[in-house]
Structure formats: C-alpha cells, structure tokens
Amino acid sequence: MYIRGCTMREITYVEALNEALREEMRRDERVIVMGEDVQLGYSGRGGLFLVTADLMREFGPERVRDTPISEEGFVGAAIGAAITGLKPVVEIMYADFLLCCMNQIVNVAAKLRYSTGGQLKVPIVIRTMIGQGRGVGSDHSQVPIAWFMNVPGLKVVAPSTPYDAKGLLKSAIRDESPIIFFESFLLYRTKGFVPTEEYIVPLGEADVKRKGTDLTIVAISTMVPCALSAAKKLKEEFNIDAEVIDPRTLVPLDKKTIINSVMKTNRLIIVESGVKTCGVGAEIASIVAEETFDYLDAPIKRVAAPHIPAPASPALEQLTIPSENDIIRAVREILQG
Amino acid sequence: MYKLLREAEGEGLERLHSDLLIWMYTKMLEIRRFEEKIEEEYRKGLIPGLVHLSIGQEAVAVGVCANLRDDDYVIGTHRGHGIAIAKGVPLDKLAAEILGKETGCCKGRGGSMRVAYVDKGLLYSCPIVGTGLPLAVGAGLSIKLRKTNQVAVCFFGDGASNTGDFHEALNLASIWRLPVIFICENNMYAISVHVKKSTSVENISDRARGYNIPGFTVDGNDVIAVYKIVREAVQRARNGEGPTLIECKTYRIVGHGTTDPGIAYRTIEEIEEWKRKCPIDRLRRYLIANGILSEEDLNRIGSEVEARVREAIKFAEESPYPSPDQVAEYVY
Ligand SMILES: Cc1ncc(C[n+]2csc(CCOP(=O)(O)OP(=O)(O)O)c2C)c(N)n1
Ligand SMILES: [Mg+2]
Numbered sequence: 001m002y003i004r005g006c007t008m009r010e011i012t013y014v015e016a017l018n019e020a021l022r023e024e025m026r027r028d029e030r031v032i033v034m035g036e037d038v039q040l041g042y043s044g045r046g047g048l049f050l051v052t053a054d055l056m057r058e059f060g061p062e063r064v065r066d067t068p069i070s071e072e073g074f075v076g077a078a079i080g081a082a083i084t085g086l087k088p089v090v091e092i093m094y095a096d097f098l099l100c101c102m103n104q105i106v107n108v109a110a111k112l113r114y115s116t117g118g119q120l121k122v123p124i125v126i127r128t129m130i131g132q133g134r135g136v137g138s139d140h141s142q143v144p145i146a147w148f149m150n151v152p153g154l155k156v157v158a159p160s161t162p163y164d165a166k167g168l169l170k171s172a173i174r175d176e177s178p179i180i181f182f183e184s185f186l187l188y189r190t191k192g193f194v195p196t197e198e199y200i201v202p203l204g205e206a207d208v209k210r211k212g213t214d215l216t217i218v219a220i221s222t223m224v225p226c227a228l229s230a231a232k233k234l235k236e237e238f239n240i241d242a243e244v245i246d247p248r249t250l251v252p253l254d255k256k257t258i259i260n261s262v263m264k265t266n267r268l269i270i271v272e273s274g275v276k277t278c279g280v281g282a283e284i285a286s287i288v289a290e291e292t293f294d295y296l297d298a299p300i301k302r303v304a305a306p307h308i309p310a311p312a313s314p315a316l317e318q319l320t321i322p323s324e325n326d327i328i329r330a331v332r333e334i335l336q337g
Numbered sequence: 338m339y340k341l342l343r344e345a346e347g348e349g350l351e352r353l354h355s356d357l358l359i360w361m362y363t364k365m366l367e368i369r370r371f372e373e374k375i376e377e378e379y380r381k382g383l384i385p386g387l388v389h390l391s392i393g394q395e396a397v398a399v400g401v402c403a404n405l406r407d408d409d410y411v412i413g414t415h416r417g418h419g420i421a422i423a424k425g426v427p428l429d430k431l432a433a434e435i436l437g438k439e440t441g442c443c444k445g446r447g448g449s450m451r452v453a454y455v456d457k458g459l460l461y462s463c464p465i466v467g468t469g470l471p472l473a474v475g476a477g478l479s480i481k482l483r484k485t486n487q488v489a490v491c492f493f494g495d496g497a498s499n500t501g502d503f504h505e506a507l508n509l510a511s512i513w514r515l516p517v518i519f520i521c522e523n524n525m526y527a528i529s530v531h532v533k534k535s536t537s538v539e540n541i542s543d544r545a546r547g548y549n550i551p552g553f554t555v556d557g558n559d560v561i562a563v564y565k566i567v568r569e570a571v572q573r574a575r576n577g578e579g580p581t582l583i584e585c586k587t588y589r590i591v592g593h594g595t596t597d598p599g600i601a602y603r604t605i606e607e608i609e610e611w612k613r614k615c616p617i618d619r620l621r622r623y624l625i626a627n628g629i630l631s632e633e634d635l636n637r638i639g640s641e642v643e644a645r646v647r648e649a650i651k652f653a654e655e656s657p658y659p660s661p662d663q664v665a666e667y668v669y
Contacts, residue, residue, distance in 0.1 A: 068509065073505025074509065075471070076468065076472055077475035079475055081482075084475070088475075103465060103502075113668070114668055118666065119443065
C-alpha cells in the first residue's frame, strides 16, 4: 500500500506499540522499560500481551526491567529515575492497578515540576491497559481516563488505531511531562496501516476519523471503531452523515477541532466506554456548551457506561459497554428532536 | 548510645579533621538559629501553611550530608529545613521559599515542606509521608544505569517506616543493589503517636534484615557517630555494594509543627532530658575539650551565623511575591 508518499504496512495495535518502544529505545539510550512481566511473560518474549516482545533480547535486563508487584514503589522509582536523567516507560498491567500507585502519580509526578518552580521535569510514560470486554470483572475492567484528566500536571493519551498508538507513544516518550497512556484490550488485536518510514503523531491533535455534515460524534479509545461502524450504518440505513472525531489526547485536548466540527454540524454526541458520571463526555460536553452553545441545534448526548461496576458474566458485561446500537439510537434521538 | 562521642572525648579514636568538625558545628548552629528565626516569622504571620522544625535533630542532617558531594542526590521530608541547609541550599533562597517569595529556591511554589534545590542535589522534599523512599530508589537506579558513582540519600521519619512505600523501596533497592542510603530520623513520634504504639520492631533498623541489606542504629544526637556510620554506607554504595538502612535515634524538642505545643502526648521531663542531649552543645564541648576551638572562636562563629541568618530572613522579607500573571507557569 502507498499513501501520500510513504509505503504502508498493516500491523496490529500491539505490534505498533512494540515498534514504538523499540524505535525509541534505539534512538535514545535514556529510555528504559519497567513493569511486571515485561522481560518474559507467557511467551518468553516479553509482556503478557507482547507489547514488550523481544525488547529484553535486544536491550538487556538493565534497560528492560521486571519489577516486583510494587506499583507504588516502582512508579515512584521511575519518577526518581526520570528526574535524574532517564526516560522510563512504565507498564501498569491493568488500568485498575493505577490505583495502587495513585499517590506517586498524582501527588508526586504531577506536582514535581510545579512545586519546584520548574527545576525538575518528569519525563515518564505510564502505559496501561483498559481490560474491559473479556469478563475479567469489576476491578480489572475500569476506564479511569477521566480521573487523570482532573489532575493538573499530567497528560493523558488514549489512541484507538495502530497508527495513532505508534505515533503517539513515540511522542509521549519524547515529551518531558508525565503521561498516562491508555491502551485497550479490545483494541490490541485490531489492525491498521502504518508507514514504513519513521513518523510521530503530536500530542494534543485530534483526528477526524470520518468526515460528515449532520452531527459530530466524539469517540474515545475503544469506542472509536464502534462509532465508525455506527456511522457507516447511519449513512447506509438512514442517510445520516456523521463526522467522527477521536481526540486521541485528552490532556491537552484539541478543543478547536471539536468546536469547529460542532459549529459545522450543530449536533454533538460523545461516546466513551467508561462510566458516564463525571466522565470524559461530561468534560467535552461542558466545553462545547460553554464555547459554542449558540451553534447547537439539539441537546448534547453522552453515550457511556452505566453507573455499575463491571460484571464478570458476559451476559451482563456487554450491557455495561456502549454498543453500535446505543450510538445509533442516540443519534436518531437528537436528529429527530 | 553516645558511644562514639564518649570514646572520642577520651582517646584512642581516630581524630576527624578539625575543618570537618568546625563545618559540622557551624552547619548545626546555622540550622538551629535559622529555624528559631523561622518560628518567629511564623508567629508574625509571614509564613503560609505548615512549618515543621527540626530543632534537636540537627546532627542527623549534618552528619549525613557531611559525607556527600554536591552531585549526590538527597530527598528530604516535610521537616526539611535542616536537610536543605546541610546539603548546601543558600539560606536566603531557603528563607524566601518558606515565605512564599519569587526569590525562593522553588520560586515560592513549594513552600516549607517541599524544598528542592537541584543545583546542590536536593531533588525534593516529600511531605506525603514515605513518598520519598521510592524516589531515592529511582535516583539510585539512574545512577547505576548512567554509571556515575553518585549516591542517593533519602531521609524519612519513624512514622514513614510503616508506609508501604518504605517496604517496597527497601525491597527494590536490595534486589537491584542500588547506591541508596535510607536515613530514618527516629524522633520517637509521628505527630502524637509514639513509635512503640505504631511499630512492630524495637529498632527500625531491624527491618533491614527482612530486605537482606545492612541496617544500623546510631545515636542521632551524636554528629560524629552519624557521620562515621554514614561514611561507611556511602563507601559501600559507591563501590557498588548496595543500599544501607541507618536509623538515627533523636528527638524533636519542639512541637510537631508550629501549631503544636508538643506537650499533650509527652512529659516535660522527657523533653528536658533531651534538651540536655543537645547535639550542638555536645559538639561544642568536644571542640573545646580537644583544643580545636576556644570559647572565643565559638562565640565568633555564633555571631557570624546569627548575622547570616538575619541577612537571609531580611532578604526573604524584602523579596517580592511571585507575580500573579505567572501562576500557571511550570504546570507542564
Ligand atoms: C501519607 C501521609 N499521611 C499522613 C500525613 C500527615 N502527617 C504529616 S507528618 C506526620 C507524622 C510523620 O511522622 P514521622 O515520619 O515520624 O516524621 P516526623 O514528623 O516525626 O519528622 C503525619 C501523620 C502525611 N503528610 N502523609
Ligand atoms: Mg517521627
């Protein structure tokens, strides 16, 4: 395949992340990887989901470090390493386990630069996975993206395609602020095209995944493929032309792309797989209401998870993750209104 | 207790270089006089927030930092003025920081509990109890990977030794054999809770055994004893022999913070007893007994220190507050 002057290859989301880590580790010897099972994992190649595959083989155990199950301790250590010359990429196996190191992330990493009057920088990337969608239950399926958006000093990234995953992880590693990088189990095996040549995706730039004129759907992480298939159906079955935007970076948020789109379509739906209350959608809806209220022709709608812990049973879990139909229903509601 | 200083007061012990002893005396006095002035500033309403003084504990910060180079890393605590002074933070920048001024070492953004001065290796002071230990482990990891022969030192209290951070950090430093020195300032209390009520072991250094690293308890009011035990730990760390836990038994003769009279949970007798063990008086007696300094010399040092402290406080008082238009600087 050939797009805009570069050859493209089709790879999975996991492979994209793995390539980003490898390229950045080759490029900058300050980059190290640490976390549980990153050296070997089930396959012996590295990582439970192969994101760190073959890194230990290439870079050795000093730069690719298995840690004990001490999230607070090794995230704190990564912060200490970051302020003294390294660029650690830390893996937190499930996003839920971020809670075990919330203190180091929120009270330390996010604050060091400010509280020291700019003396320190904290170039650390904390990669983690949203476990939702495979019946792993209440404390392995949370989507805590919005919690971290609430903390000044952190940047928050949540890519939805292999292209974005690779380009954004490379940018995140080169950035000098602490970054929480949300991956998603449901996206891990999805495929997409990435250039053969090196590229990055800058932080803070939303991507219009589908152009449209009738309404704007802002979709987050796992929900982007779902929103795109909903948009396709809406076009085919109802002749509704939805624009789908993936912010890709939640902090800093590319408000402009979202606002420009809403000014054009006059309608907005936000889709996320996390809980609706105080979620990402609540924030984006507020921004749009504050800044472009006059352009809205219909109430803003949020499609999100209900206020329920994730059940283990598949019959119940699927009710807690928004579906294509939920999106289609919400769209038809605001277009009929 | 007091073994080293007693031995030293007698004979047979290797004499420390007198310049070093004078430096340690001067630094301890600087800390004491500085904190006394800070307390006055607090009473005048010139200091925002919480202020925790280390009066009585000066020998720990000074005995430890006497072993360190400027490029060695230190992580301090909420009770961190003494640590900062011992590590070389200029008094005026420290005072200005405590008063929330733009000329402070953190431009007034950190305040009393979060002093950092990277130029002299003071990375941060952590007011979330225990939080500093993993940071020091990370600094140690970075030293190891960058192959410099720096060391990382973390100060923390007896209370902090009951946090998960303490245990995770000691384990990490041990398995990775990092050049980290953990300095526990055991002043017997975490606010009002006596260490016996909160802690499973007699000596906090006993916990080193669980992590397979050397652990020592030392009289934390004996600056020479602290200096010597830390010197060995620093040598081990620089030689790639891994971390050490050192517990310095000491006492804060003031309240926990400037809002605490410090008498509801301990007896006046206990406080008086520890005042008699003042680390500064002890070194002063030693210096005189060994003919290193005369009363006159000591008095001269005293007035020089007072003048420096006065200047620093004046500088802080006269310095401007940060400008409102810069409130959003340094977030990212
Ligand atoms: C995690 C955490 N819990 C509680 C506090 C409130 N607090 C501040 S200092 C302190 C006591 C700390 O005791 P210790 O570690 O012995 O240090 P010391 O104050 O005696 O120097 C407490 C409980 C805090 N800052 N952080
Ligand atoms: Mg204490």
